[in-house]
Amino acid sequence: xxxxxxxxxxxxxxxxxxxxxxxxxxxxxxxxxxxxxxxxxxxxxxxxxxxxxxxxxxxxxxxxxxxxxxxxxxxxxxxxxxxxxxxxxxxxxxxxxxxxxxxxxxxxxxxxxxxxxxxxxxxxxxxxxxxxxxxxxxxxxxxxxxxxxxxxxxxxxxxxxxxxxxxxxxxxxxxxxxxxxxxxxxxxxxxxxxxxxxxxxxxxxxxxxxxxxxxxxxxxxxxxxxxxxxxxxxxxxxxxxxxxxxxxxxxxxxxxxxxxxxxxxxxxxxxxxxxxxxxxxxxxxxxxxxxxxxxxxxxxxxxxxxxxxxxxxxxxxxxxxxxxxxxxxxxxxxxxxxxxxxxxxxxxxxxxxxxxxxxxxxxxxxxxxxxxxxxxxxxxxxxxxxxxxxxxxxxxxxxxxxxxxxxxxxxxxxxxxxxxxxxxxxxxxxxxxxxxxxxxxxxxxxxxxxxxxxxxxxxxxxxxxxxx
Amino acid sequence: xxxxxxxxxxxxxxxxxxxxxxxxxxxxxxxxxxxxxxxxxxxxxxxxxxxxxxxxxxxxxxxxxxxxxxxxxxxxxxxxxxxxxxxxxxxxxxxxxxxxxxxxxxxxxxxxxxxxxxxxxxxxxxxxxxxxxxxxxxxxxxxxxxxxxxxxxxxxxxxxxxxxxxxxxxxxxxxxxxxxxxxxxxxxxxxxxxxxxxxxxxxxxxxxxxxxxxxxxxxxxxxxxxxxxxxxxxxxxxxxxxxxxxxxxxxxxxxxxxxxxxxxxxxxxxxxxxxxxxxxxx
Ligand SMILES: Cc1cc2nc3c(=O)[nH]c(=O)nc-3n(C[C@H](O)[C@H](O)[C@H](O)COP(=O)(O)OP(=O)(O)OC[C@H]3O[C@@H](n4cnc5c(N)ncnc54)[C@H](O)[C@@H]3O)c2cc1C
Ligand SMILES: Cc1cc2nc3c(=O)[nH]c(=O)nc-3n(C[C@H](O)[C@H](O)[C@H](O)COP(=O)(O)OP(=O)(O)OC[C@H]3O[C@@H](n4cnc5c(N)ncnc54)[C@H](O)[C@@H]3O)c2cc1C
Ligand code: SF4
Ligand code: SF4
Ligand code: FES
Numbered sequence: 001x002x003x004x005x006x007x008x009x010x011x012x013x014x015x016x017x018x019x020x021x022x023x024x025x026x027x028x029x030x031x032x033x034x035x036x037x038x039x040x041x042x043x044x045x046x047x048x049x050x051x052x053x054x055x056x057x058x059x060x061x062x063x064x065x066x067x068x069x070x071x072x073x074x075x076x077x078x079x080x081x082x083x084x085x086x087x088x089x090x091x092x093x094x095x096x097x098x099x100x101x102x103x104x105x106x107x108x109x110x111x112x113x114x115x116x117x118x119x120x121x122x123x124x125x126x127x128x129x130x131x132x133x134x135x136x137x138x139x140x141x142x143x144x145x146x147x148x149x150x151x152x153x154x155x156x157x158x159x160x161x162x163x164x165x166x167x168x169x170x171x172x173x174x175x176x177x178x179x180x181x182x183x184x185x186x187x188x189x190x191x192x193x194x195x196x197x198x199x200x201x202x203x204x205x206x207x208x209x210x211x212x213x214x215x216x217x218x219x220x221x222x223x224x225x226x227x228x229x230x231x232x233x234x235x236x237x238x239x240x241x242x243x244x245x246x247x248x249x250x251x252x253x254x255x256x257x258x259x260x261x262x263x264x265x266x267x268x269x270x271x272x273x274x275x276x277x278x279x280x281x282x283x284x285x286x287x288x289x290x291x292x293x294x295x296x297x298x299x300x301x302x303x304x305x306x307x308x309x310x311x312x313x314x315x316x317x318x319x320x321x322x323x324x325x326x327x328x329x330x331x332x333x334x335x336x337x338x339x340x341x342x343x344x345x346x347x348x349x350x351x352x353x354x355x356x357x358x359x360x361x362x363x364x365x366x367x368x369x370x371x372x373x374x375x376x377x378x379x380x381x382x383x384x385x386x387x388x389x390x391x392x393x394x395x396x397x398x399x400x401x402x403x404x405x406x407x408x409x410x411x412x413x414x415x416x417x418x419x420x421x422x423x424x425x426x427x428x429x430x431x432x433x434x435x436x437x438x439x440x441x442x443x444x445x446x447x448x449x450x451x452x453x454x455x456x457x458x459x460x461x462x463x464x465x466x467x468x
Numbered sequence: 469x470x471x472x473x474x475x476x477x478x479x480x481x482x483x484x485x486x487x488x489x490x491x492x493x494x495x496x497x498x499x500x501x502x503x504x505x506x507x508x509x510x511x512x513x514x515x516x517x518x519x520x521x522x523x524x525x526x527x528x529x530x531x532x533x534x535x536x537x538x539x540x541x542x543x544x545x546x547x548x549x550x551x552x553x554x555x556x557x558x559x560x561x562x563x564x565x566x567x568x569x570x571x572x573x574x575x576x577x578x579x580x581x582x583x584x585x586x587x588x589x590x591x592x593x594x595x596x597x598x599x600x601x602x603x604x605x606x607x608x609x610x611x612x613x614x615x616x617x618x619x620x621x622x623x624x625x626x627x628x629x630x631x632x633x634x635x636x637x638x639x640x641x642x643x644x645x646x647x648x649x650x651x652x653x654x655x656x657x658x659x660x661x662x663x664x665x666x667x668x669x670x671x672x673x674x675x676x677x678x679x680x681x682x683x684x685x686x687x688x689x690x691x692x693x694x695x696x697x698x699x700x701x702x703x704x705x706x707x708x709x710x711x712x713x714x715x716x717x718x719x720x721x722x723x724x725x726x727x728x729x730x731x732x733x734x735x736x737x738x739x740x741x742x743x744x745x746x747x748x749x750x
Contacts, residue, residue, distance in 0.1 A: 174686045176505060176512075176552040184688075213554035215686055219495055241688040245700060252695060252719050254726045261689035269511070269683075278511045278537055279683075280730030354722035401687050403705065 008111040011040045013118055015331075022304045022335040025188045025272060029093070029327075034072075037122040041069040044114045047106055052116060055104035057450040060084045062101060062116055069119060078127035081120060086160040086203070087153060087449060089128060089195050092121025094186060095446050096325045128198055139207075142166040144463050147231040149216045149404070152180020153445045154237035154436030156203055157452030158459075163206035165460055170231075172214040177268060180239055182445070184268040185260070185295070187302050190328075193267075217403035222411070222432060232466060233431045233459045236419060237452065240398040240437035246290070250348030251394075255284065255356030259295045259395035266302050284390025286310040288359050290345055291395030292317065297328040299393045300337045311337050312389070316344040316364045316377040342366070342377070346384065348392055358388045400438045416441065424458040425451065433459055469549040470504075473526055478608035479601075481533040482576060483542050484518070490525030492517075492555050498583035499561030499677065499709055502527065503685045505552040506544065511537045514682045514704075516580035516654075517556060527553075530579035536734035557685045558708045561675070563587040567594070567649040570642065571617070572635050572663055574600045574655025578609035580677060581654045586616040588652075594618050596648075598638045600655070604629035636662045648672050653712065657721050664712030674712035678703045681726055695719050 014030040015021075021028050032040065044066045052062045061080055068077035081088045095101070097117040105113035146162050148155045151173040159169045177183050179196045204210060216222070216238075225231045243258035245251050262281070265271040269279035287303040289296050292315035303311040313332070315322060318341050322329055333339070340361070347360040363383035366375040400417045412420045412428040418441055419434040421427050427434050435451030437443055474486040492502060496517045503512045519528035533542040544550070561584050569588050573581035578599050589595045597617035601607035603626045614620050621638045622630030631638065635655075642648065643666070651674045653663040660676040667674040680703050683689040687705035694703050695716035701707060 174554070174688075175684065176554070213552050214491075215554060215557065218556055219491055241686070243688070243690045245690065245693075247700075252693065252700075252723065254722060258690040261683060261691045264683055264689055274730065275536075275734045277509050278734055280727040280734065282727060282730055354719075354725070403687065 006107070006111065007039075007043050010043075010112045010115040010118070011036045013115075018331075018334040018336075021189065022301075023307070025305055027192050028189050028331055031125055032118055032122045034122075034126075037069055037119060038072065040115050040119060041066045043107065045106060051104040051106055052101045052114070056101040057444075057446045058084045058453060060088075060101070060120070065123060066114070066116075066119060069123065074123055074126045075130070077123045081123060084453075085120075085446075085449065086157050087199050087445075088120050089124035089199060090153070090182060090191060091446055091449070092117050092119075092124055093191050093195075094325075096444060098326050100446065128195070139164065140166040142168075142463075142467075144168070144232040144466070145170065145230055146459060146463075147172060147225045147229070147234045149222075149234065149236050150174075150180060150238040150436070150438075151178035151200075151210060151212075152237060152239050152436060152448060153182060154239075154448035154452040154455075155180070155235065156200065157449040158235050158237065158435075158456045159208045159452075160203045160206055161453055161456035162459060163203070163208045165456075167460075167463070169208045171208060171210045172216050173210060173212045174215040175268065176212050178210050178212060184264045185298070187263065187267055187298050189301070189305065190298065215403065217407040222404065222408045222429070226431065232463055233433065235425075235452075235455050235459065236404060236427070236432065236434040236438060237436040237448070237455075238401055238404060238438045239448075240442040241401045242399045242417075243394065244397045244399060245394055246345070246396060248345060248347055250350060250356075253348055253350040253356045254354050255282070255350075255391040256348060257391065257393050259289075259291070259299045259393050260398065262299055262393050263295075263302065266306070272306060281306065282391070283308060283393075284356075286312070286389040287391050287393060288312045288314055288345070288387065288389045289393045289395055290314050291397070292322040292324060293395065293397075294324045294328060295398075296393075296395035297324045297332050297337075299395050301328075301332055301335060303393070304335055304337065310389075312340050312387070313337055314340045314343050314345060314359075314361065316342065317375070318342055318366060321374055340387075344377070344379070345392070349386070356389060356391055358386050359392055360384055360386050398442050400441075424461075425455040426458060426462075431462065433462075469551065470553040472544055472546050472548050472550070475544070475546050478530065480605045481542065482530065482606065482608055483533075484528060484530045484579075485544070486526045486528050487550060487553060488525060489527050489553050489555075492553065493520045493522050493525050493527050496520040496527060496556045497560035498563060498587045499580075500556035500558050501580075501685075501708065502529065502553050502555030503557060503682065504529070504541070504550050504554075506537070506540050507551050510540065510551070512552075512683060512685070513537050513541070514557075514679070514685060516677070518579040518582055520583075527555075530576060532576040535731050539735070554685065557704060559706070561587070561652070561709055563591050565592045568596070568647060569593045570596045570598065570639065570648055570651045571613075572598045572600070572639065572651065572653040572655065572659075573609065573613070574635055574653075574659040575602070575606065577653075577655030577659070577677075578613065581652065582609065582612055582616070584652050584654075585613060589616050589618070596642060597621070598623070598635045598642075599630075600624070600635035600659070601629070602626065634662070635659065636666050639663060639666055643667070643670055643672065650675065651712075652676075657717065657724065660712060661715075661717040664715065664717075668713045675709050676712040676715065677708045678710060678715065678720060679708065680720065680723055694723075
């Protein structure tokens with residue numbers, strides 16, 4: 001490679017104007033055009049020992065696909081990304097790159113790292129718009145059926161990989177639309193649902209059957225799927241969908257939502273188009289969102305788009321500890337979300353009708369770091385104050401849904417209800433594997449996908465064993 | 469897509485549908501429910517599985533038109549489809565030989581009480597049914613329930629059919645001179661609350677089926693949370709049946725009003741965007 005001047009900063013991502021977009025559900029980040037993508041690709045040093053790959057949970061061949069962008073062979077770039085990552089248009093948009101691939105990029109030591117996520121998104125979007133001829137590798141048909149429970153990123157990845165190997169794959173999904181958090185949680189303005197639908201269509205083209213409206217544990221037990229329905233292996237990837245509440249007074253008032261309820265109403269049920277879509281939502285003029293992760297940012301920004309006057313984030317640590325993606329925090333601030341940091345609610349107040357009127361908060365300070373290295377928040381005495389709000393959204397975390405463990409006595413779970421597996425993803429029951437948020441606890445899209453990949457390999461090994 | 473095989477108008481604004489859903493029919497048990505959606509614009513509406521035929525592969529739902537979504541559903545006819553039907557959801561009723569059981573159905577609650585009554589009788593209980601309605605125009609279910617009960621009482625508020633009065637009037641009379649082992653009550657919140665008050669005096673175990681606002685029905689959203697014995701329960705997965713003596717009724721009634729304003733808007737809007745929108749301006 002010829003020596004060249006290093007461009008110190010990432011090329012800017014074109015964004016919709018902050019004031020405009022805070023009123024609209026259309027996508028915020030608009031994506032690189034071809035020229036910018038090639039310019040950004042030129043920043044990559046094509047390292048012999050690319051640390052970036054180590055930072056990616058599914059080891060996307062980053063320098064290789066970036067080189068193909070330089071050569072303007074976008075179809076090939078897409079193809080080699082897809083060998084490792086079957087949902088690149090989604091990951092390019094929602095991966096926390098700053099703590100994964102880009103964190104390890106060598107350029108990032110002195111300057112800004114290469115914008116790997118944006119390039120990945122560019123390639124994936126290019127492929128969707130230009131749909132190059134599907135190379136139709138003749139897949140050998142294997143006469144064994146695999147059941148996948150949950151159609152989030154983990155299940156979709158596992159399904160795609162197994163289908164490519166020739167297995168007959170059926171995905172069971174409880175809701176009426178597949179995609180998991182990608183459709184019911186992450187909002188349209190961050191991840192357009194048409195992108196998710198296109199990715200899912202491609203997986204269906206591989207021969208995967210997706211059965212919506214199918215709640216495993218209620219309609220079939222795991223045992224019935226294997227004994228009666230003829231599935232030789234099962235992958236459980238039901239996510240971390242059970243919302244936590246704080247157990248403070250006033251949590252059952254009208255106007256208190258779990259983030260899951262709020263986001264599901266707006267995203268999956270399209271309450272933002274009420275009454276054309278019949279599912280209602282009612283948040284009033286002032287919304288307080290409790291929490292500091294992606295879920296909280298999504299809730300606060302969604303509330304803005306429903307037209308509230310004030311959207312507050314209430315978080316008990318400081319800005320540095322906010323667990324959300326950096327980009328989401330920046331976008332939230334630009335759009336007008338107000339941050340009440342080092343603050344936690346202790347009570348929600350209501351009127352005689354039972355509607356939320358205010359939230360009582362207490363100030364916090366940070367103490368010593370705990371085992372995880374994060375500084376523990378400590379309440380400050382006599383620091384309570386009351387804020388008038390019309391609704392409260394709880395975004396303080398989710399646990400695994402107990403439906404499947406409750407109907408599967410032999411399935412071992414830990415104290416928090418997460419399914420226990422070995423390194424290969426195998427649970428305490430032969431032929432039954434698990435992965436994604438239901439095993440790890442609420443994590444990220446790409447980690448859930450990584451677990452799905454791993455499970456597909458393990459299931460293939462296991463089924464090969466049964467065949468011989 | 470779930471095809472409507474049969475429709476019957478049971479009373480004013482109360483419709484019965486048999487819906488083809490072989491997998492659900494195979495698994496359904498008394499006390500469980502489904503969530504249905506009419507079309508892409510529709511809400512997810514919870515409805516009790518009022519009956520099921522495992523061989524023929526259909527389930528029966530009985531619904532009362534009270535708001536926009538149930539009104540839309542009421543207009544569906546044989547041969548039409550529900551876009552989505554998911555279930556069976558919730559825990560089944562605990563059916564065993566209790567001895568002497570009273571089953572109370574108020575209003576459209578007569579529908580969900582039916583499969584429970586039938587199962588209790590089949591399990592060898594002596595079953596006394598009490599059915600109540602506002603008036604003869606909204607009353608239904610006599611023949612159905614008669615076939616599975618040992619005794620049957622009917623009340624209407626206005627006295628246009630059966631005894632004039634409330635189901636609790638009959639209940640009080642029965643428990644004052646009969647030893648009852650268990651009461652199942654399904655109907656409007658106020659009725660279930662009143663029943664629970666009456667039975668608590670004599671400490672008769674009372675099971676009620678709560679019908680809070682729901683969304684997913686799988687324990688994912690918490691919209692259906694109710695306070696039972698000072699604990700938060702998700703009615704869709706922990707219920708819908710709970711011990712009536714432990715339910716926080718005031719909170720349940722308050723939460724049912726969550727979307728009152730929006731429900732009115734939905735009901736009165738005249739829209740042409742909706743697939744079956746003609747005449748939705750009721
Ligand atoms: C609002 C929000 C924003 C987020 N933002 C980001 C982000 O920006 N970047 C990022 O990397 N991560 C983000 N995450 C986290 C990420 O979405 C999850 O880690 C990931 O989706 C987990 O994938 P999964 O496949 O394990 O489970 P899920 O995506 O939760 O999918 C599980 C699926 O299983 C179904 N299911 C559950 N039980 C049953 C059953 N019994 N039978 C049948 N189906 C069942 C569920 O309906 C669901 O569709 C966010 C999460 C939320 C909630
Ligand atoms: C587990 C369960 C089982 C049910 N089984 C049946 C059944 O078998 N047959 C049947 O007809 N209905 C049943 N319901 C009630 C049914 O789901 C509601 O009637 C329906 O959701 C109302 O929708 P809507 O849009 O027509 O009315 P909305 O516009 O939502 O409501 C109109 C009016 O009814 C009140 N309301 C709203 N939801 C409910 C509710 N869940 N219960 C009582 N009042 C309510 C509102 O406050 C409002 O005043 C059940 C509910 C649950 C949770
Ligand atoms: S999948 Fe995520 S972590 Fe991996 S390279 Fe792409 S954006 Fe980075
Ligand atoms: S570490 Fe950075 S510069 Fe090196 S190959 Fe990876 S992306 Fe390119
Ligand atoms: S309806 Fe969502 S948790 Fe019960």
